[in-house]
Each structure stands twice: as structure tokens, then as C-alpha cells.
Amino acid sequence: RLLFSSASSSTLTHGEDAPPAQSDGVVDVNPPRGTRDFPPEDMRLRTWLFDQFREVSRLMAFEEVDFPVLESEALFIRKAGEEITQQLYNFEDKGGRRVVLRPEITPSLARLVIKQGKSVSLPLKWFTIGQCWRYERMTRGRRREHYQWNMDIFGVPKVRAEAELLQAIVLFFERIGITSTDVGIRVSSRKVLQAVLNMYSVPEHLFAAVCVIVDKLGKLSRDEIERELISTGLSSEAVQGIIEVLSLKSLSKLEEVLGPQDGAVADLKKLFSFAEQYGYADWICFDASVVRGLAYYTGIVFEGFDREGQLRAICGGGRYDRLLSTFGSEDIPACGFGFGDAVIVELLKEKGLLPDMSRQIDDIVFPLDEALEGPASNIASSLRKKGRAVDLVEDKRLKWVFKHAERINASRLILVGSSEWERGMVRVKILSTREEFEVKAGELE
Numbered sequence: 498r499l500l501f502s503s504a505s506s507s508t509l510t511h512g513e514d515a516p517p518a519q520s521d522g523v524v525d526v527n528p529p530r531g532t533r534d535f536p537p538e539d540m541r542l543r544t545w546l547f548d549q550f551r552e553v554s555r556l557m558a559f560e561e562v563d564f565p566v567l568e569s570e571a572l573f574i575r576k577a578g579e580e581i582t583q584q585l586y587n588f589e590d591k592g593g594r595r596v597v598l599r600p601e602i603t604p605s606l607a608r609l610v611i612k613q614g615k616s617v618s619l620p621l622k623w624f625t626i627g628q629c630w631r632y633e634r635m636t637r638g639r640r641r642e643h644y645q646w647n648m649d650i651f652g653v654p655k656v657r658a659e660a661e662l663l664q665a666i667v668l669f670f671e672r673i674g675i676t677s678t679d680v681g682i683r684v685s686s687r688k689v690l691q692a693v694l695n696m697y698s699v700p701e702h703l704f705a706a707v708c709v710i711v712d713k714l715g716k717l718s719r720d721e722i723e724r725e726l727i728s729t730g731l732s733s734e735a736v737q738g739i740i741e742v743l744s745l746k747s748l749s750k751l752e753e754v755l756g757p758q759d760g761a762v763a764d765l766k767k768l769f770s771f772a773e774q775y776g777y778a779d780w781i782c783f784d785a786s787v788v789r790g791l792a793y794y795t796g797i798v799f800e801g802f803d804r805e806g807q808l809r810a811i812c813g814g815g816r817y818d819r820l821l822s823t824f825g826s827e828d829i830p831a832c833g834f835g836f837g838d839a840v841i842v843e844l845l846k847e848k849g850l851l852p853d854m855s856r857q858i859d860d861i862v863f864p865l866d867e868a869l870e871g872p873a874s875n876i877a878s879s880l881r882k883k884g885r886a887v888d889l890v891e892d893k894r895l896k897w898v899f900k901h902a903e904r905i906n907a908s909r910l911i912l913v914g915s916s917e918w919e920r921g922m923v924r925v926k927i928l929s930t931r932e933e934f935e936v937k938a939g940e941l942e
């Protein structure tokens with residue numbers, strides 16, 4: 498009796514022991530809208546990707562941390578009009594608490610730093626890989642969840658932190674075969690925008706909202722951006738001044754506009770000189786239009802992009818020196834980035850850089866008849882205790898076993914047959930060379 502359907506709707510028989518029925522008595526086996534399952538092959542790719550994230554975090558001497566996916570809604574209530582806070586996957590739990598499936602991880606990191614308080618010594622370098630959520634009307638059919646690698650440094654006020662984070666990103670790209678001809682990292686500072694707003698005496702409280710609007714440059718039309726800026730209360734002179742400065746792509750031009758004493762200019766010059774020393778200068782470029790869309794950035798911001806311009810931002814981050822005070826705590830200078838699991842896979846596919854994701858097993862152990870299932874268990878167990886990955890197969894025809902061995906790329910096939918077993922032996926087949934020989938069962942390595 499078929500109890501499930503992967504089709505979105507079909508009427509099938511269902512019995513008394515059926516799972517809780519949906520409308521037509523059938524459980525939809527697809528995952529909830531906007532979410533993904535990870536069957537083995539997809540999970541192998543994800544595990545490979547996360548292993549690269551972890552290895553770079555280790556090389557950079559970051560410590561792993563983790564948080565609940567469920568957070569208090571209060572952590573994400575911000576008034577700057579960000580897309581991320583307008584698409585909160587939020588609800589009220591059975592205790593009447595307002596909670597969310599987190600849309601990002603930085604606020605959780607900040608919460609833990611505050612909670613740890615004096616018991617942690619600065620600087621802190623923490624990383625995590627976690628699922629993030631948004632509730633977007635499926636009109637655009639975009640996903641509602643993704644996994645994000647987050648690397649954050651707390652307690653380093655100077656651009657050393659940004660330089661370290663950029664090295665982490667470049668190390669990651671290089672590890673997976675992406676080069677600086679495939680990808681670049683646009684770098685700027687929100688202090689550029691701050692300087693322009695000061696020139697036009699735009700009140701400080703509009704800063705975050707202006708950043709969120711300006712981040713849409715390239716996604717919305719220039720007219721749309723100007724309209725949104727005007728409606729925020731900016732004068733048309735201020736709007737023109739913003740658009741003019743943010744179109745700069747040369748640091749020396751920026752210095753001409755803002756002067757050599759300007760904080761943004763000094764930070765960026767320092768960062769670009771560090772880049773030469775780290776050896777990743779050809780990966781980064783100054784682009785004043787980079788502001789990133791999160792309200793809390795206060796300084797250097799950056800985003801990885803594919804130079805062919807076909808994909809959305811690959812990763813992004815920046816400095817957020819005043820996030821902790823929005824949670825009522827003393828501020829600690831901080832800087833971090835998020836790196837999603839989706840765009841990078843699209844890029845790897847495009848560049849033909851997806852790694853081989855086929856299975857690999859050391860040994861298949863196969864009893865040639867039922868009476869030998871006991872000895873086969875003993876052999877599989879002792880091999881596993883020696884660190885061999887063993888697939889114990891039974892109730893199959895030998896022909897199937899050979900096919901299976903090929904399918905899962907087994908190195909050896911260990912056949913437990915009665916004539917050999919009577920002499921305390923088993924037959925070993927090396928699948929790469931077709932070599933075949935007998936071995937004392939107790940001496941199998």
C-alpha cells in the first residue's frame with residue numbers, strides 16, 4: 498500500500514496505521530517550502546564544503562562556537578528597513594514568547610560575548626557554521642533557509658581584524674580552486690558615507706536607513722534609490738553628493754574628495770598595504786558603492802563577487818563597533834563576515850570545480866551462505882576496530898555484490914566461503930588490480 502506521495506497532490510489508499518493525513522489523506526514527502534533535504538550525495542558535497550570552512554578557521558586560529566537556531570525576536574528588531582528584519586521567520590511559542598528562526602548569526606555571537614562578559618579575554622576569534630532562515634513570500638520562489646559560515650573577531654579596533662578576515666576568505670577560495678581571476682572582493686568603508694552625510698548635515702539617526710537604501714544600488718534603478726533617499730528626508734543635493742562619492746573606484750580619488758586626514762581613507766590605505774604583505778592584494782579592490790545591507794556596520798565593509806557578474810554576492814561582512822550597545826551592553830569593537838552555502842556551489846558548478854562526490858568504502862565483507870553470517874560479523878567487526886570502513890552485505894547474489902562494490906568504490910571484497918573457512922581462511926579480492934588471494938581470517942588488516 499502506498500502511503501506517501503512525492504507529487505504535490507494525488508489520492509492514494511491509506512490504512513488505519515497511516516501517518517497523520519493531510520488534506521487528501523496523504524503526507525507530502527517534500528520538505529517544507531523553501532527548504533532542502535540533503536540526500537547522501539548532496540550531503541557529501543555539503544560536508545566537503547563545511548570541512549573547507551572548518552580547515553580555514555583552524556588555520557586562522559579561530560575557535561568554534563554554536564547557538565540555538567531559535568532566538569528571541571528582540572535580538573533582531575531593528576528600525577532601518579533591512580530586508581533581513583522584514584522577512585523574520587517569527588512566531589509566538591507555547592509560552593507566549595516572541596521567537597524567531599534566526600536570519601543571521603552575528604547577533605547571537607554578540608549575545609554570547611555579552612553573556613560571557615569578563616570571563617572571556619579579548620581578542621576573541623570565533624567561528625560557526627549554522628542554518629539561517631527568512632520567511633519570504635514564495636512569489637520569488639527563493640529559498641527560506643541556507644547555511645552560513647561566520648567568522649568574527651571581537652576586541653580588535655584596528656583594521657588588522659579586517660585584514661585577517663580577508664585572508665580567511667582568500668585562503669578558502671584558494672583551497673577550492675577559485676582564483677583572483679574568477680572572484681574579487683570589493684572593499685570600502687561606511688565612514689565614506691558618514692563623511693558625505695556630515696558634509697550635508699544629515700542627522701546621525703538616518704545613517705543606518707541610508708546605508709540600507711544605498712546597498713540596493715545595482716539592484717534597484719538609480720531613480721528608485723534617489724526616491725527612497727529623498728523620502729528618508731535627504732535633500733536632493735545630499736542625494737547627488739552620495740551617489741557621486743559612492744561611484745568612486747579609486748582610493749586616490751577618494752582621498753582628493755575627503756582629504757588625507759579622513760578616517761575612511763586612513764583605514765583603507767592601511768588595509769590595502771596589509772593586503773600586499775599578506776599576498777592577497779590582487780583579490781581586493783576599492784569600490785565606494787559597497788555598503789552592505791545590514792544596519793549595524795560602522796566601518797570597513799566588503800563583499801566577494803564573481804568577476805563575470807552573473808551571481809549574487811558570494812560572501813560579505815564588515816566592522817560593527819556599536820552592535821553590543823544596542824543590546825544594552827558596553828560596546829566592544831567587532832568585525833565579521835558571513836559566507837553562504839548556495840552561491841559558492843553555483844560558482845563551483847560554473848567553473849567545473851565541484852569535487853568528486855562519489856562514495857568510497859574500504860571493504861565489503863560478504864558471507865557466501867547463511868551459515869557463515871556469524872563469522873562474517875566477526876571479520877567485519879575486527880576490521881572496523883582496525884579503522885576500516887566496512888560494508889557487511891548478505892542475502893544478495895554474488896553478481897549484485899560485485900556491482901555494489903563498483904558502485905561504492907570499495908577497495909577490497911572479502912568473501913567468506915565454507916571451503917576457505919574450514920581452513921580458517923577468507924578470500925580477498927583487490928578491486929583495483931583484480932588480484933585475488935586467501936588470507937588467514939585472524940590476520941586480515
Ligand SMILES: OCc1cccc(Br)n1
Pocket residue numbers: 581600601629630631640641642643
Ligand atoms: O542572506 C539572506 C538570507 C537569510 C536567511 C536565509 C536566507 Br535563504 N537568506
